[in-house]
Amino acid sequence: SSEFTEVSEYDLPLDTKWEFPRERLVIGDRLGEGAFGLVMKGEALGIFKDNNSVTVAVKRLKEDATDREMMDLIREMEMMKLIGKHKNIINLLGCCTQRGPLFVIVEFAPHGNLRDFLKSHRPLGSNFSCIVDYERPVFTNSNGSGSACGSGFPPGAVVDMRQGQGQGETPLKTLTPKDLISYAYQVARGMEYLASKQCIHRDLAARNVLVSDEYVLKIADFGLTRNLTQFDYYRKTTDGRLPVKWMAPEALFDRKYTSKSDVWSYGVLLWEIFTLGGNPYPSVPVEDLFNLLRNGHRMKKPPYASTEMFSIMHSCWQEDPNNRPSFNRLVQELDKILTSSL
Ligand code: ACK
Numbered sequence: 001s002s003e004f005t006e007v008s009e010y011d012l013p014l015d016t017k018w019e020f021p022r023e024r025l026v027i028g029d030r031l032g033e034g035a036f037g038l039v040m041k042g043e044a045l046g047i048f049k050d051n052n053s054v055t056v057a058v059k060r061l062k063e064d065a066t067d068r069e070m071m072d073l074i075r076e077m078e079m080m081k082l083i084g085k086h087k088n089i090i091n092l093l094g095c096c097t098q099r100g101p102l103f104v105i106v107e108f109a110p111h112g113n114l115r116d117f118l119k120s121h122r123p124l125g126s127n128f129s130c131i132v133d134y135e136r137p138v139f140t141n142s143n144g145s146g147s148a149c150g151s152g153f154p155p156g157a158v159v160d161m162r163q164g165q166g167q168g169e170t171p172l173k174t175l176t177p178k179d180l181i182s183y184a185y186q187v188a189r190g191m192e193y194l195a196s197k198q199c200i201h202r203d204l205a206a207r208n209v210l211v212s213d214e215y216v217l218k219i220a221d222f223g224l225t226r227n228l229t230q231f232d233y234y235r236k237t238t239d240g241r242l243p244v245k246w247m248a249p250e251a252l253f254d255r256k257y258t259s260k261s262d263v264w265s266y267g268v269l270l271w272e273i274f275t276l277g278g279n280p281y282p283s284v285p286v287e288d289l290f291n292l293l294r295n296g297h298r299m300k301k302p303p304y305a306s307t308e309m310f311s312i313m314h315s316c317w318q319e320d321p322n323n324r325p326s327f328n329r330l331v332q333e334l335d336k337i338l339t340s341s342l
């Protein structure tokens with residue numbers, strides 16, 4: 001029915017540099033799914049030259065996938081081949097393209113996405129969910145006053161913060177201020193690399209950063225083809241967040257995506273890090289967000305961020321993209337803060 005029909009009817013070309021023998025890949029549980037397709041856990045025998053079995057993540061299509069989705073997965077795979085390897089991105093490990101469904105094999109990140117990771121590491125009994133998730137005026141515009149703590153505080157919210165951390169489970173690593181700065185630095189390193197490869201992410205947020213072994217952070221989904229002409233401003237993530245809240249004004253209003261619009265999103269990601277997974281502009285509907293941004297409103301300094309860190313965050317939210325720092329610059333600044341921090 002379209003120019004894409006050939007893809008499902010004809011074989012994919014063999015790329016010997018990346019082809020991994022299907023019979024050495026054991027597909028396991030589903031890790032998640034998106035509009036694009038499925039992400040499965042897998043075991044790949046001998047994918048790193050030696051004969052060890054390596055836990056991997058496998059991207060594949062859903063049963064009812066369209067030709068366009070097939071094209072998008074192929075594009076993502078080819079994009080990952082072109083971009084090449086970096087410690088702070090989810091790297092391509094191989095693919096199965098012959099005699100069966102397309103499997104794109106990438107690094108597996110055992111600690112999940114950064115937003116959930118941060119939320120699950122909030123100190124027990126702290127009022128984090130109070131200051132971040134339930135306080136209305138995170139920015140200063142409305143007549144709403146004070147925080148929702150106290151009488152309006154939802155019962156059980158503090159307990160909920162550490163779901164699944166019952167007795168007998170390994171205690172969570174305690175996050176230090178230095179850890180948070182290191183996360184900021186690692187994401188900047190990954191983005192610096194992607195920007196150097198002319199790759200614009202377009203959806204940089206803590207939910208799209210994964211936490212790997214040894215707490216190495218890796219940017220995910222940088223190779224996705226995003227349909228920007230049909231962008232749905234009201235689309236929510238599975239946990240009810242609005243991706244528009246990470247978007248630079250020029251991306252939002254004029255669909256102008258550059259590495260500098262990624263820098264804006266990076267600023268929101270910094271805010272997420274220093275609120276341990278907070279929800280930006282909570283309870284602000286999309287229409288109000290448009291007006292807030294037009295009127296120059298910005299989020300306030302999160303309690304866990306130093307003045308220095310907030311000034312970096314804020315510089316990412318400069319109205320004029322040219323006045324925002326580059327990822328290069330951000331790496332330099334964060335490196336300085338990291339080496340001078342205890
Ligand atoms: O946010 P999550 O728990 O982490 O749910 C999503 C889901 O699959 C759909 O993207 C998870 N996921 C994606 N890629 C990987 C990966 N390389 N390693 C571990 N989990 C992954 C992601």
